[in-house]
Amino acid sequence: MADLVEQLVHGLTLGSLYAMVATGLALMFGVVRLINFAHGEFYMLGGYAFWYGYRELGLPYPLAALAAVGAMGVFGLVYERSVIRSILTRTWHVQLIATLATSITLTNLAILVFGTQPKEVPTPLSSAVVDVGGVRLAWQRVVVLLAAVAIFAGLEWFVTRARLGKAMRAMSQNREACAVVGVDVQQVALATFGISAALAGAAAALVSPLFNIFPDVGSLLTLKAFAAVIVGGFGFVKGAIAAAFLIGVAESLAAGYVSYAYKDAIAFMVMVVVLLVRPQGLFGRRIGI
Amino acid sequence: MTGVRAAGWAGAAVLLVALPWLVAVALPGQERYVLHVAVFTTLYAALALSYDLVVGHVGSLSLAHPAFFGIGAYAAALLATGAAWPFPAALLAGVAAAGVVALVLGVPLFRLTEHSFAMGTLGFALVTQIVATNWVDFTGGPLCVTGIPKPALGALRITTLPGFYWMGLVAVVAVGLLYQRLTTFRLGRAFHAVRDNETLASAASIDPLRYRMLAFVIGGAVAGGIGALYVSYVGVLCPGELGVSLTVALLVMVFLGGVGSLRGVIVGAVAFTALPEVLRMAPTWRMVIYGLLLLVIVVRAPEGIEGLLRRGGARRRPASTGA
Amino acid sequence: MTVTWRTAIAIGVGLTLAAGAGGVARAQTPSGPPIRVGFSSAMTGPSAITGEGVKWAAQMLADEYNGRGGIMGRKIELSFGDNAGTPGEAVSAVRKLVDVDRVDVIIGQTHSGACLGALPVVKELQVPMVIEACSHPKIREMIGKNGNEWAFRVNPDDVMLANQFARYMAQSTKTVSIFAQNDDFGRGAATAYDAAFKKVGIKLVSTEFFDRGQADYRPVLTRVKRANPEAVLLIMLASEGSVFMRQFRELGLTQKLYARGSMATAEFLYQVKDTPSIADGLVEATYWTPALDPAWEKQWLDRWKVPVRIHGSLAAIAFRYAVAPAIEQAIRKTGRADRRTIRDALEEIDVPNTPVGRIRFDDTHQAFINMLLVEISGGQLKVLERIPILP
Secondary structure (H helix, E strand, C coil), X not given: CHHHHHHHHHHHHHHHHHHHHHHHHHHHHHHHCCCCCCHHHHHHHHHHHHHHHHHHCCCCHHHHHHHHHHHHHHHHHHHHHHHHCCCCCCCHHHHHHHHHHHHHHHHHHHHHHHCCCCECCCCHHHHCEEEECCEEEEHHHHHHHHHHXXXXXXXXXXXXXXXXXXXXXXXHHCHHHHHHHCCCHHHXXXXXXXXXXXXXXXXXXHHCCCCCECCCHHHHHHHHHHHHHHXXXXXXXXXXXXXXXXXXXXXXXXXXXXCCCXXXXXXXXXXXXXXXXXXXXXXCCCCCC | CCHHHHHHHHHHHHHHHCHHHHHHHXXXXXXXXXXXXXXXXXXXXXXXXHHHHHHHHCCCCCCCHHXXXXXXXXXXXXXXXXXXXXXXXXXXXXXXXXXXXXXXXXXXXXXXXXXXXXXXXXXXXXHHHHHHHHCHHHHCHHHCECCCCCCEECCEECCCHHHHHXXXXXXXXXXXXXXXXHHCHHHHXXXXXXXXXXXXXXXXXXXXXXXXXXXXXXXXXXXXXXXXHHHHHHCCECHHHHCHHHHHHHHHHHHHHCCCCHHHHHHHHHHXXXXXXXXXXXXXXXHHHHHHHHHHHXXXXXXXXXXXXXXXXXXXXXXXXXX | CXXXXXXXXXXXHHHHHHHHHHCCCCCCCCCCCCEEEEEEECCCCCCHHHHHHHHHHHHHXXXXXXXXXXXXXXXXXXXXXXXXXXXXXXXXXHHHHHHHCCCCEEXXXXXXXXXXXXHHHHHHHCCCEEEXXXXXXXXXXXXXXXXXXXXXXXXXXXXXHHHHHHHHXXXXXXXXXEEEECCHHHHHHHHHHHHHHHHHCCEXXXXXXXXXXXXXXXXXXXXXXXXXXXXXXXXXXXXXXXXXXXXXXXXXXXXXXXEEECCCCHHHHHHCCCCXXXXXXXXXXXXXXXXXXXXXXXXXXXXXXXXXXXXXXXHHHHHHHHHHHXXXXXXXXXXXXXXXXXHHHHHHCEEEEECCEEEECCCCCECCCEEEEEEEEXXXXXXXXXXXXXX
16 A cells, blocks of 8 residues: 555656646647647756756755746747747648757757766755655655645636736637737747746756756657647646646556556557547647636 | 650669769779768668658658658568568568558547647657567567578579668669659649648548548558668667657658658758768767758748759749749 | 848858868877777767767877877877667768778777677678677677677676676575666666576566666666565666665665666766765676776866766777787787787787786687676775676
8 A cells, every 4th residue: 555655656746747847838839829849858958957056056945946947937938039939820840840850959959068967966855755654755756746736826826817827818718819909919929938938947946856857858758748738638738737647647657566667658658548539638628728 | 754854864863873883983992881871861761752751742740650660670670580581571571560550550540630640640659669679578679689681582682782772772763653653643632632721622522531541551661661671781670760860860851851842852861861971070969950950941941952942943944844 | 130041051051061170180190100999889869978988088098098109109090980879870880980980990889789780890891899888698699700700899798797796696685676777788687687596596576677867766666665675686877876776765775785887886976975875785796996097087087077987988998908909919910000900919919917807808709807896885985806707
């Protein structure tokens, strides 16, 4: 029984990671209908930003984490202005290939700048272990889960209460109507990217102490986040979050009880099965984020 | 075809067939390397053409091509090493295995919308690589399939570089002819109708599913055949060759060269395979440049080099009768 | 400013040429033509980390030897090949090194798939290749008198190490779980230890494989906890090992640890420097440790301004103790250091007192360097034993 709880704990950590990354993807797809294949690289760059702040500059953990979030937010804005602007109105083939190309460029630039050696950023909380009824987990895992919940709650507040957030939701539901009523569509798109990238940066700052950072860390993550977005229903953020946790837990359980070697296939098999059986996603076709 | 054009084609054919001797004269001491690059170039060109059938002519952005390449490669490699199948049979097995998988997969996949189709094919490609890596008892996993025999057709044995080059040349010519046949006349028009306006096409009683499946299965089967040829040249097959990097390579070749165009795709394949060898740049920088190039091309010049060539041609001959 | 595609392509080509030009540097030598040594490893792709180490090692070695005037007055000129860890690219890398860069000898390919792809090519092109790290057990059946007189191997594979290491483990352990990386190294080693354990009466309780770069080990650690062996044999490198150890301790596991890979290394200790005792008691069977050549380690850190050395040691061993002596012997005996004379010299060299043991290739072109047992103790590395590997 403790065994099962342990696997679930791990699944929740994974799920939080996938959910934070998938949320950004879902936001981008929901608001501007764009598939961003370079999203995992937001996580990777966020990880390096966090590493730089925490290890190289010696900032305290919360500050380094915020710095990573801020840095990625800015990066998201720059990315939107430079790459995305020119592909927003193009076919999705172009969008997919353009963002894939960006992904390749960023990954290899990271190799050139940071080297291939993975960077580790353990924090006091990732080494300190709490024992809850026989199940041992690093405090950092608790932080990850709590922070993820807080972030999602904050996001929900944002899209229901804040003006910009409501504009984002409106745009995801009916873009033309937004333009008609005077919503600054460009600005909302820009903000969406900033927020999505910042989310990835937050995920990196939270999860990197438990794992590590290397140039290629984003590629598998992008794919699993995509799996979550698809399973949750393209563009439906809450669906993506739920699907991400589902995938995280399924992966952990499969790894623990079925086969560790095939665990990565789980996310993709879940995705393929959902695509074949219920292509509109587990929660049905929803309009808007 | 006019006499001048026919002569042009014949001349090109002679040059291509005579390449081994030309290279030995022009670049003495380096001819083996150049021929090796030529082998890879011809095989990649054929692979890129098979990919372009799906992406360029029916407009389905499939990301599963490395999986078909890999399925064909593994089928041929395992049968040739484990069951001593002769080369022609192993080659056919590679083609058939990939084609059958494409058929089985295509039916459910094509019911999906475009985005989901792309992700579904990607998921399939990833699962294929994971299985190839971990089903060690069957595929050898990371310990690879070794000792794959060189091609032999009866008494004809391909063991030299010129021999492999001619094999590659035959492959790309055969695939090129197939590509031409499929993408012109009525069949080609049907493909393009499905690609450009699916609703209109079905209204005109052109069944999109049927034509997409046709392109997908043929493209997949050809990819499997190229996989079989590839492993007969390299002699060793490891699961790492089925990765995303092959998808990236194919996308660069097709889009850099000119999606939907025979000449364009071949130019793209040559540029992608041969150019880095000529320019000899640091490998990681090469990847950065591919990424940037792909980005710029797809945004600014989506017709790729072929588009540039066409535009150049049209400007030079204002009353153009077509390139 | 809008960047037209023409501009962008021009920039792209310009960058390309610049990057290419950077790679071409021909040294002028005062006496005799330079000896061209090719190093081939994974410079791109998922295993690019090994290529970086090999490259740095090669550059340091070239500077070291050329600083002394070269080998018998002949300077060393380096060329690099990228095999991306795959056999297809290895074929390209070898052909480029031989026909374009005109190397006299190749050191490589680090990854077994690449080695297997390269072997027939070096035979066809008649260039000697000294394998420095490929661990595929089939290689021994293919080189030397077994069919390829141009290939040599310095490193042992786990079939060669397993019996001795298993015997050592059997002194204090009855049940073991293997936890191995999912590549040629890990798979080959796992098979070898499975067989070796049977010979010494150790029960192999479970075997798990993990993909490199996948830093979440909790599910499998829970499986290991369930299987409850006395000891765990880790077949992994330091970059994964440090994350693994944290999670190992997080779960409260206390098994005795053995390792093959690069766990008992300065690199690992650097990664865990916040908790240096995290792997105390771990015993690794390896063939290199900083204590064998502290000057080299220090030089590396000073030169590359990195906190710790990673990889490159096997390429250095191959060059220092096999290729360089062979070049010297070739020049002494025949006055020439070309492909054939270097190959012949490699067959004959017998260098008894290197830090890694005696370097001599048997008729299967395999060298038998020492196996070292290194323990992590008090956050430091301690050499326990030096065991010659028997043919």
